[in-house]
Amino acid sequence: MGKLSTMTPALEPALETHLLRAALHAVFTLGTEKDTTQVQDLHSVLPDVLDAMLGNLLAESPDTNRLHYTLEHINYWILSRVSRERARAIRSSTTLLRSTITLPEFDNSAKFPRMGHQVAQLALFIGYPAKDITWQAREGVYRLYQLLLHQRGQAHSEDSANSAASNGIGRTQALQPEQQMCVCLSFPGLTVHEAKDLWVWDWHQDCRLLGYKNTARVGEVFGKFFSEGQRRFFLRTAVLAIQDPLLCVSQAGLLLTYSLLGEAQQLMGDKQEGVTANVMRQLRVIRHLRRVPEALQGLCL
Incomplete structure (x- = not known):
């Protein structure tokens, strides 16, 4: 399972989807009754292996399309009637989102309805x-x-840069590197500090x-x-x-x-x-x- 994200040549989309669904099913439905020591060991190891695989899949193509694709397969299990399956799906979804935030090359510019x-x-x-x-x-x-x-910060920065360019100001001049790093923190009405609320x-x-x-x-x-x-x-x-x-x-x-x-x-x-x-x-x-x-x-x- 851990090799799914590193296979070469790259898998066909349909086969990748099938294997991803099979991996999620295997981990989320792993039983808990009459567990042997080996099964208990699987419980402690497999979720981390799955999360690493999902993170690697996203890192291969770090954008909102890949994030949506992966979350859709995970979130199928969130409304499961089995509580442990819900818990495992929510955990994996949150872990993937946490790793997304740490990807410096993540492309968040596409629309994500x-x-x-x-x-x-x-x-x-x-x-x-x-x-x-x-x-x-x-x-x-x-x-x-x-x-x-x-994402809203990116949209604002592009609008600002386009406006500046139309007034004869270059993109670099309109938005300095230090401004690019904290763009979503810097303009009125949209600050990360609001997340505290x-x-x-x-x-x-x-x-x-x-x-x-x-x-x-x-x-x-x-x-x-x-x-x-x-x-x-x-x-x-x-x-x-x-x-x-x-x-x-x-x-x-x-x-x-x-x-x-x-x-x-x-x-x-x-x-x-x-x-x-x-x-x-x-x-x-x-x-x-x-x-x-x-x-x-x-x-x-």
């Missing part, structure tokens, strides 16, 4: 009862936020209330920077999740939808019990009464 889908899929587990899944999901969302800020940090609050608030923050914060395509993919994923049989995922789907539409205040409150009641009331309207709440009427996906 399905980033909205990737954000929403991970954000569905920000309030998950298992803390390890919650932390992995939060880091994955944060890494996507870094990529989004960087992605999460609500209040350790005195009930953990479920904190989960609700942080889930809602994702839609509120990403909504400021999403392109129209990213916004549409985010909403599609969130709305579909409302019908998920796993209650915490269904609740998160509702919160993400309302927050991106700027309607989260209809659900939020100061007490966990109040937020839960508000969310469950709207879920009942949608799932059982088959009606569309006023906040979602006119929503076009």
Whole structure:
């Protein structure tokens, strides 16, 4: 499995996809019942081998197309009905995104509309009862936020350079190297410091209330920077999740939808019990009464 990313000559795309799916299936579905010592050893080694392989695949072609291709295959498992498979998929997705941030040659210039889908899929587990899944999901969302800020920074720098060039200023003169390195930190309305506001940090609050608030923050914060395509993919994923049989995922789907539409205040409150009641009331309207709440009427996906 570890050799998949280094085979020469390069694999045909269809064969590479088949082998990637087989590798993910083998690792994510590895059983846990009646484990022998050898199986336990596999549990500790295989996820790291898989993550290294995925990182090498991305490093071969470090751009948003390859990142999307790999994440799509990983995220197929995120909504698995088996909790350990979900946990392993979220872990691998977050690990890949973490390595993406460290690739200096990563090309983030291409449009990435399905980033909205990737954000929403991970954000569905920000309030998950298992803390390890919650932390992995939060880091994955944060890494996507870094990529989004960087992409918006690139777009701004190109606009600035083009404007400068039209006024007789060369590209080098318009954007110095030190400015290129921190472009997403330097212009008004788009600073990486805003990432600190992605999460609500209040350790005195009930953990479920904190989960609700942080889930809602994702839609509120990403909504400021999403392109129209990213916004549409985010909403599609969130709305579909409302019908998920796993209650915490269904609740998160509702919160993400309302927050991106700027309607989260209809659900939020100061007490966990109040937020839960508000969310469950709207879920009942949608799932059982088959009606569309006023906040979602006119929503076009």
